[in-house]
Amino acid sequence: QQQVKQSPQSLIVQKGGISIINCAYENTAFDYFPWYQQFPGKGPALLIAIRPDVSEKKEGRFTISFNKSAKQFSLHIMDSQPGDSATYFCAASRSPYKLSFGAGTTVTVRA
């Protein structure tokens, strides 16, 4: 049973556009929500993470929005660039335990 549901499976965005990826979870005990970026043939790299005591966190062009009551969180990639083309995974855990990953979203940024 997948504990974190991620959508869409893939998306295409024009250079300069906004990429939005959504995730939903069921386990209210989760208290750590990271996003990972993975390029083909490479391991995932931590992009940005949030804890439920804040509703939004921004780091550069990447923003996480968190809705605790809806049990949803999303990643926004502003001013998308071709170099952002990758697979993005959301995840959740009850610290310090194992991460539950979403299915992944393949983002393609068209120049």
Add this chain to the structure above:
Amino acid sequence: GAVVSQHPSWVICKSGTSVKIECRSLDFQATTMFWYRQFPKQSLMLMATSNEGSKATYEQGVEKDKFLINHASLTLSTLTVTSAHPEDSSFYICSATVGSGSTDTQYFGPGTRLTVL
């Protein structure tokens, strides 16, 4: 900081042989290390959780006798795929946890591509 390395980055072996994959935390001591496998265009599947000096905890459906994990120190964990078969071909990724309790963060290695002929 928080760099995790894996060796080898890729390996090809014959069916029936064993392969060892090393995972090292280069600039920190890892309280916990995790091993994942990933099939093409799929998400990461957790295989086991390992803590230094204790036996690994395997996820349901993962054969502990086939995937041997040894966590010898706070900076090194190894995964040995015993009697490998073509269906074991996959991308194996380790991760290590930095911090403790609510501040822990999981960092991933670059992965090891295993191909069993």
